[in-house]
Amino acid sequence: MNGYVFGATDLVDEQREAMQRCLDPITFARLESLGVGQGWRCLDVGGGGGSVADRLGEKVGETGSVLVTDTAPDGLRSRGNVEVRQHDIVTDELPEGEFDLVHARLVLLHLPERRRALARMVRALKPGGWLLLGEFDCTWLRVLATTDPAAGVVFARFHRALCAVLEQAGADVEWGVHAYQAVQDLGLVEIGSHAGAQPWPGGGDGARWLEINSRQLEDRLLGTGLVTAGDLDGVRASLSDPAFVVSSYLTISTWGRRPLDDTPGRAAR
Template sequence: MHPLASRPRYLFKDDPELLREQFRCLSDAYDPITLPRLAATGVTEGWRCLEVGSGAGTVAHWLAERVAPTGSVLATDLRPPAFDARPGLTVLTHDIRHDPLPEAAFDLIVARLVLQHLPERRTVLDRLVRALVPGGVLQIDELDTSYEPPLLTPDGESARLYAKFTATRSAAMRAAGGDPHWGRHVPAALRAAGLVDLDPQPHILLRGPASAALRLQLHLSHHLHDQLLAAGMTEDELLRVRELMRDPSFHAASSVLYSVHGRRPGPRNAS
């Protein structure tokens, strides 16, 4: 593996407790989108699958159940995976930018909210395409944070505060080398990488009381505390925006999640 110094400047602290809560919020918010999209690929017994950036492992475990008993799932993450291997499911600490990846090896590859954090996203995308068998499918789920307006707030000042929070969070991502708007560019990027049968699907969630989508934003206000301050928020503003997001009357639209399928040209041989 490559030394720690070679790793990308990820936005998030390498804190196990903070990461566990983030993975929980992400799974609760986005599994209801990601899993039906994966089912739509036809993934079934015998398929060989790769998940890049496996987080809590909910997607990898779902795939492992679908492809059992003759298929396989490789789940990778830059950090040691937060879940254990099982028959048909291999977990691997892996840097998708540099570490070896077999070519023409997988019937299905999924990467959710990973590539937008990597300055080398186009190069990584090409690697993922080469790792597909002919006829294999790549699913990329990424956000475009240019749209996430407040819908119900106590007053205009609260709406402006929330808008500053979301803009500052996106600025912190850019400062770390990410592209918070990359979701809208995924379909064109998959086409440029040579994939066909493109199927982009946009999804918007409601950030309302007790929703996983809103819990995620509250979590990010803590997880990204230092980065948000460096990007222009104050301690008082962070305290006030957290109080706002706990207000039972608060509602906002989420960012747009683009879930995009593309297929590598050619017939897919039976696994």
Template sequence: MSAGRPEGRYGEAVFPPGRAGEGERIDFGALAYDEVTMARLRALGAGPGWSCLDVGAGTGTVAGRLLDEAGVESVLAVDRDVRFLAARPGLEVLSADVTGPGLLPGRRFRLVHARFVLMHLPERERIVAELAAHVEPGGVLVLSDAVDLTSDRGPDTPYTDAMRAMWAGLRTTIGTDVSRTPSYPRWLRAAGLVPVAAEMHVPPLVPGSPISRFWADTWERGRAAMVGTGLVDDAAIDAAVRYLESPECAALSAGMLTAWGWKPRDAPAE
């Protein structure tokens, strides 16, 4: 491995989709964030007549809700591994790598959406520009990714110890970097979108909540990468899981920043 280069990719070095329970882990994240995501997409106007591209569609919860609740005309759900996705009326499924060249030549959509995707990828700014190219004039690009609010400044607790080790381990193994998420509004503007805006949501860490179960599952599945940092050992990870389920837990979860930008209606064809 070259200095500073990650060892592998999401779904390979960690979080392989074929591992039992991975779909359930993804769904805990969906339970924590889908309502907020759908509220934003509806507020942006997603509805009848809209064509949508959902990048990194996971288990398809957002794609399904766009069709069933927002009533959009069509959704193309794209992921490198589509085992959790099934085509249905209005839903097209495509196995593709967003980092590769020529993702969808010539195709444009009223909504392009990517959640918890770019944070795991190299060359994020380039990919933002490429996703913007798939937005039709008058359409909108919506990006959501994690922001770490506490692990670099919060008090030492089993939770903050685990989160520090998780971010460090994921950065080493697959290149995950949430430090650049606050740059998304600027990157959207640089891609020619205007106006742009952003908001944040932090789900509460409550024992038994979807987000608490998501972090516990994520630590378990990323255990080797976390221990490999030298910041925690197995006992510390087990203590962090117990802390999440304890009334002693007093912490902020990582949040989700959502940024969006509109393509001008008079934008030239690309």
């Protein structure tokens, strides 16, 4: 199967919650700095558990509105000014020239057709509208502290296997870095980016997210031949130990604006 590999397990709700607790502070700060406010019309692509759509709904108020899409919208709720739509960003059309903000977090990274999807997102912007992407450079996931150096070696094997599984499914594991060029190639202006990483101690949200990933992808991870079942047990034990600390993936926000003099529908064909 190509594309998104983490859906359709009984762990997906907990995965979404951990992900949101790790990343929402970063995304919400960026939405502030872009000036999202009353009356804006916003689109959140691949909205997952819905925390960003809910936040946007609060920011845009009664005079604004939010459309949140996902191929698997079971974690999303329509309410107030937030509308949920089942939608595949690769294959399904979007209205063009309609949105003041189009946001996607950890979606395009997974999709082999990410540039086509990105072009569709850019066409959906009004002239002057903002695109915001939150993505990872998955190659950056380092052990910051451990009482057992051997555990760090096993974790590095797990990390290599995880990247291999993602790449086998068509992910660009360095998409966080490549997004800037892609946004530039689509003619956006006022482009900016910010990268950072946070410590993820064992037992915390980030470590739990990784542990869930190790369970969701267990068969595929073993199939790479890069890790054993014993390695995965060891990684899970490390990820529940507060003395074992990894850095998060490098988390890269990239933003840009559709030129004001651009004609709706012309962009990125």
